[in-house]
Amino acid sequence: xxxxxxxxxxxxxxxxxxxxxxxxxxxxxxxxxxxxxxxxxxxxxxxxxxxxxxxxxxxxxxxxxxxxxxxxxxxxxxxxxxxxxxxxxxxxxxxxxxxxxxxxxxxxxxxxxxxxxxxxxxxxxxxxxxxxxxxxxxxxxxxxx
Ligand code: ZN
Numbered sequence: 264x265x266x267x268x269x270x271x272x273x274x275x276x277x278x279x280x281x282x283x284x285x286x287x288x289x290x291x292x293x294x295x296x297x298x299x300x301x302x303x304x305x306x307x308x309x310x311x312x313x314x315x316x317x318x319x320x321x322x323x324x325x326x327x328x329x330x331x332x333x334x335x336x337x338x339x340x341x342x343x344x345x346x347x348x349x350x351x352x353x354x355x356x357x358x359x360x361x362x363x364x365x366x367x368x369x370x371x372x373x374x375x376x377x378x379x380x381x382x383x384x385x386x387x388x389x390x391x392x393x394x395x396x397x398x399x400x401x402x403x404x405x406x407x408x
Contacts, residue, residue: 270364273373277331282338283320290320294397298385303329307337307393314345316398326386328377333390335370345398352391359387 287308295306303325310318319341321333336355340348355371358364362378365371377387 266364267376269369270373270376273335273370274327274331277334278327281321281330281334283341284322284334285320286322287318287320289318291402292397292400294393294400296389296393296396298325298329298389300382301326301329301386303386303389305329305333305390305393307333307390307397309394309397311398311402316340316343316345316348319394321390321393323390325389326383328374328383329386329389332374332387333393335373336390336394339370340394348395348398352395355391356388359384 287310289310290308292309292311293306295304297304303323305321305323305325308320308322309316319337321337323330323333339351343351351371354365354368355374358368358371359374359377362375364375374387377383
């Protein structure tokens with residue numbers, strides 16, 4: 264399996280079986296994002312404990328890149344501090360806008376090919392933007408419904 268196939272398998276697998284795809288009853292931060300150009304929608308649920316993301320989940324619909332990226336995002340941000348989350352998002356944005364994969368970070372680098380399709384960069388970053396908006400937003404008690 265070459266690296267391109269490996270990257271594609273990360274995206275396909277996360278799209279087929281998204282991780283942390285559920286509502287989070289304990290969530291105290293919720294944010295939604297949408298990408299009308301592609302029709303992607305993602306809602307991120309965060310249980311923030313001090314400045315640490317104790318738990319994180321998402322629900323949504325849209326293209327494989329948007330859903331797979333949100334799935335990877337939840338796996339990478341769970342347990343992280345806000346500063347660590349911002350750093351990771353910065354690295355991910357570099358990967359998808361410049362197409363420079365980081366060999367030590369396979370699941371983020373899986374999205375490096377997105378840089379060839381500028382319209383898809385919003386698909387890849389949608390879940391991450393929603394997560395960062397959630398942790399910086401006001402606390403919520405109501406559900407999104
Ligand atoms: Zn999309």
